[in-house]
Amino acid sequence: MIHEKLYETYLTSLLDGERSKCHDIVQKLLDDRIDIKKIYTDLFQRSMYRVGELWENNRITVANEHLSTSITESLLNLAYPSIFARERIGRKVVISCAANEFHQIGGKMVADIFELNGWDGYFLGANSPIEDTIRFVHDAQPDVVGFSLSILSNLDCLKRTIEAFRSDFSNMDLLIGGQAFRWGGIDTIKQYDGTEYIQSLDHLEKMINRM
Numbered sequence: 001m002i003h004e005k006l007y008e009t010y011l012t013s014l015l016d017g018e019r020s021k022c023h024d025i026v027q028k029l030l031d032d033r034i035d036i037k038k039i040y041t042d043l044f045q046r047s048m049y050r051v052g053e054l055w056e057n058n059r060i061t062v063a064n065e066h067l068s069t070s071i072t073e074s075l076l077n078l079a080y081p082s083i084f085a086r087e088r089i090g091r092k093v094v095i096s097c098a099a100n101e102f103h104q105i106g107g108k109m110v111a112d113i114f115e116l117n118g119w120d121g122y123f124l125g126a127n128s129p130i131e132d133t134i135r136f137v138h139d140a141q142p143d144v145v146g147f148s149l150s151i152l153s154n155l156d157c158l159k160r161t162i163e164a165f166r167s168d169f170s171n172m173d174l175l176i177g178g179q180a181f182r183w184g185g186i187d188t189i190k191q192y193d194g195t196e197y198i199q200s201l202d203h204l205e206k207m208i209n210r211m
């Protein structure tokens, strides 16, 4: 549980670019063994969604948004000691953002949740070209591949990616997620066999535990 007051303090520090204050808040939560999924969603995701609203309403600049993004990305790394502490279970996942998709924090979190559960998570980052992602998957031979989509207008890129994947890997399970689906597109994803839309990190972890 992350208290409202702590969230507000964190958000203010993030918007002010106070990296060390943000660092201390997150480190204390980790030291107190607060669930990493909670930190990811109730602190990082919630504050970045707020940053997006403030930017959309011209209450902060692109520079402020970039600063918040870069602080958040650096803070994700604080969780690494806990994330890699679990014994490896010999399973692999590749997580990528569709081509033309530059939002990468959500996808990185997803790879981390797999790691937290003992998987080896390969996160390819933003705007991954389809052919190169397919080549990487041929080499890495993962059990599952996941794609993150934040901008609904990139849905066609994602469809092309899924179709290219299906011709090379007919039986590979594909996971799809990201906030683009707040605005539609879930029915499109459901048309593809072996492709599952996952709406949150809680749902993701339940699914990992069933695999």
Ligand code: B12
Residues within 6 Å of the ligand: 040, 041, 044, 045, 048, 049, 050, 051, 052, 053, 056, 065, 069, 100, 101, 102, 103, 104, 105, 106, 107, 109, 110, 146, 147, 148, 149, 150, 151, 152, 153, 175, 176, 177, 178, 179, 180, 183, 198, 199, 200, 201, 204
């Ligand atoms: C930071 C940011 C950027 C940065 C991203 C940098 C980076 N390193 O990631 C930059 C500057 C590149 C950017 C660019 C743009 N952005 Co932007 N951006 C954001 C912002 C503020 C935060 C994104 C973020 O990190 N969110 C936090 C993460 C943790 O949340 P998440 O992505 O939803 O991920 C969670 C779940 O969705 C899920 N999940 C995500 N992926 C996956 C994958 C799988 C497999 C699974 C299971 C789950 C899963 O798990 C995560 C944890 O719970 C958002 C605001 C917002 N609402 O998020 C706008 C936002 C996404 N951007 C927006 C826009 C419009 C743009 C631009 C078009 C702006 C422009 N005119 O140029 C461009 C598009 C670039 C592109 N082609 O991708 C809009 C999108 C609106 C819409 N209807 O599509 C938003 C919502 C802002 C707004 N309120 O208007 N942006």
